[in-house]
Amino acid sequence: MERIRVLIAKVGLDGHDRGAKVLARFLRDAGFEVIYTGLHRTPQEVARAAVDEDVDVVGISLLSGAHIPLVPRVIQYIREYGGNPDEMLILVGGTIPHDDFPKLREAGVDGIFIPGTPISEIIKFIKEELPKKRKGKSK
Amino acid sequence: MNVEEIVEGVISGNRRLLARAITIVENEYPESKELMRKIYPRTGNAHVIGITGFPGVGKSTIVSKLTEEFRRRGKSVGIVAVDPSSPFTGGALLGDRLRLDGADVNKNLWLDEKVFFRSMGSRGRLGGIAKKTGDVIKLLDAAGYEKILVETVGAGQSEIGVLEVADTVVVILMPETGDDIQVNKAGILEIGDIFVINKSDLEGAENVERWLKYMLSLDEETVIELSKLSHADDAKIMQKLKWKKPVLRTIADKGVGIKELANEIERHYEVIKKNGILQEKRREKAKLSAIELAVEEIRSEIIKRYKQLLDKEIDPYTLADKIVKEVLKC
Numbered sequence: 001m002e003r004i005r006v007l008i009a010k011v012g013l014d015g016h017d018r019g020a021k022v023l024a025r026f027l028r029d030a031g032f033e034v035i036y037t038g039l040h041r042t043p044q045e046v047a048r049a050a051v052d053e054d055v056d057v058v059g060i061s062l063l064s065g066a067h068i069p070l071v072p073r074v075i076q077y078i079r080e081y082g083g084n085p086d087e088m089l090i091l092v093g094g095t096i097p098h099d100d101f102p103k104l105r106e107a108g109v110d111g112i113f114i115p116g117t118p119i120s121e122i123i124k125f126i127k128e129e130l131p132k133k134r135k136g137k138s139k
Numbered sequence: 140m141n142v143e144e145i146v147e148g149v150i151s152g153n154r155r156l157l158a159r160a161i162t163i164v165e166n167e168y169p170e171s172k173e174l175m176r177k178i179y180p181r182t183g184n185a186h187v188i189g190i191t192g193f194p195g196v197g198k199s200t201i202v203s204k205l206t207e208e209f210r211r212r213g214k215s216v217g218i219v220a221v222d223p224s225s226p227f228t229g230g231a232l233l234g235d236r237l238r239l240d241g242a243d244v245n246k247n248l249w250l251d252e253k254v255f256f257r258s259m260g261s262r263g264r265l266g267g268i269a270k271k272t273g274d275v276i277k278l279l280d281a282a283g284y285e286k287i288l289v290e291t292v293g294a295g296q297s298e299i300g301v302l303e304v305a306d307t308v309v310v311i312l313m314p315e316t317g318d319d320i321q322v323n324k325a326g327i328l329e330i331g332d333i334f335v336i337n338k339s340d341l342e343g344a345e346n347v348e349r350w351l352k353y354m355l356s357l358d359e360e361t362v363i364e365l366s367k368l369s370h371a372d373d374a375k376i377m378q379k380l381k382w383k384k385p386v387l388r389t390i391a392d393k394g395v396g397i398k399e400l401a402n403e404i405e406r407h408y409e410v411i412k413k414n415g416i417l418q419e420k421r422r423e424k425a426k427l428s429a430i431e432l433a434v435e436e437i438r439s440e441i442i443k444r445y446k447q448l449l450d451k452e453i454d455p456y457t458l459a460d461k462i463v464k465e466v467l468k469c
Contacts, residue, residue, distance in 0.1 A: 001166060001167060001229075001262060002166045003166070003229065003231075003260065003262070024232055025232065027230065028225065028228070028230040028231060028232045029225070029228055029230055030228065030230060031225075031228040031229045031230040032230050033224070033230065033231045033233060033258075033260045034230070034231065034232050034233060035233045035234075035236055035258050036232065036233070036234055036236075036237055037236065037237055038236075038237030038238075041241065041249070042241070044249075044250055045241050045247070045249040045250060048249055048250055049236065049249065049256075051154065051155060051158055052154060052158050052255060052256060052257060053158070053236075053256075053257060053258060054158040054159055054161065054162045081154070081155070082153070082154065082155030083155060
């Protein structure tokens with residue numbers, strides 16, 4: 001029985017996790033297995049968790065404004081730890097200015113969701129985009 | 140990637156391939172059987188420790204602190220943490236990993252090369268662990284992890300699944316979780332090898348400790364009495380008599396009592412290794428997993444015939460008889 005596994009991560013000094021927790025709860029109700037990292041993780045910790053837990057989706061929540069230094073580092077460390085971020089959906093949620101979208105996309109981010117995004121939109125995005133990314137974990 | 144390469148990767152300590160092997164097994168991909176067949180001969184070296192108890196007693200925190208303690212003693216640690224899957228949607232919130240200590244840069248368990256943490260949804264299985272938890276433990280064992288901590292779903296009255304996988308079972312309790320009757324109900328006293336009263340700085344810890352010790356002493360007396368009866372299960376009684384179940388106090392988030400807990404866990408392992416209980420437990424485990432695999436095959440065969448049953452072409456009793464006869468023939 002296959003289940004989509006999602007890592008919901010809080011990186012850096014940002015202490016606001018209501019959004020991340022609400023999203024985790026909704027994704028659970030949508031039938032995903034959701035692993036929540038808790039607050040104040042480093043990019044290395046998030047990357048290590050993504051690889052060891054063999055997740056399909058990495059959702060990084062940031063409300064601190066530090067997305068430009070932190071998000072690309074998570075992706076870089078996933079690769080360093082032997083994971084393949086190209087086979088994962090990398091999502092970023094939070095207060096991200098539109099001007100920063102291209103930079104994040106260039107770093108390998110697949111979806112960016114700003115405050116006010118209906119959760120159903122995020123779920124729809126995962127369900128539509130994940131099959132395109134993942135070649136299947138079975139041989 | 141073929142199975143051979145994955146097995147090689149797991150054994151040689153490739154984390155990425157270990158993580159993928161777990162996914163293959165957990166999702167029951169077609170190659171999972173071949174994978175486990177090849178992994179099995181490499182297992183049997185790890186000490187598997189089950190951690191169980193009511194929700195919120197501090198299982199995850201104790202797992203984190205024990206991991207730290209075992210690392211201090213030079214042991215590598217694998218962790219399998221099971222949380223419940225929704226019976227309605229199949230979704231799960233796996234919230235054990237977040238208790239893993241990452242604050243101290245010098246002993247950051249998230250990044251420790253000798254620590255591997257994996258979260259699992261129970262995926263419809265009752266009893267506190269997932270159907271494939273046993274196989275995931277075997278993968279960690281084959282990968283060389285010396286201590287494997289298995290954290291069950293938080294419940295506490297039917298978490299006997301942990302017995303099928305663990306060598307040592309630690310039951311965690313805390314003050315104010317009900318009276319002596321709760322603990323006297325079948326299950327808790329019987330499954331634990333070691334008892335821990337966590338959050339013991341809270342009021343009521345003495346009470347829990349007092350009646351827990353009393354209940355355990357009653358348990359011992361019962362065992363001795365029952366052993367006089369000829370129809371009692373000798374092996375199980377001998378097992379109970381050879382180990383006096385300790386009761387410990389911890390304040391896990393402050394690290395109090397963790398060293399003592401690790402000591403008792405080690406002592407239990409030494410005792411069961413010496414008196415043959417470990418070997419017996421492992422034979423029992425192998426038997427149970429063989430039975431489970433066989434039952435699973437038969438189950439899927441029955442499901443194939445489920446439609447017939449739905450159409451009322453055949454009643455369930457006749458169908459059951461027919462299936463059993465067919466299975467026994469071949």
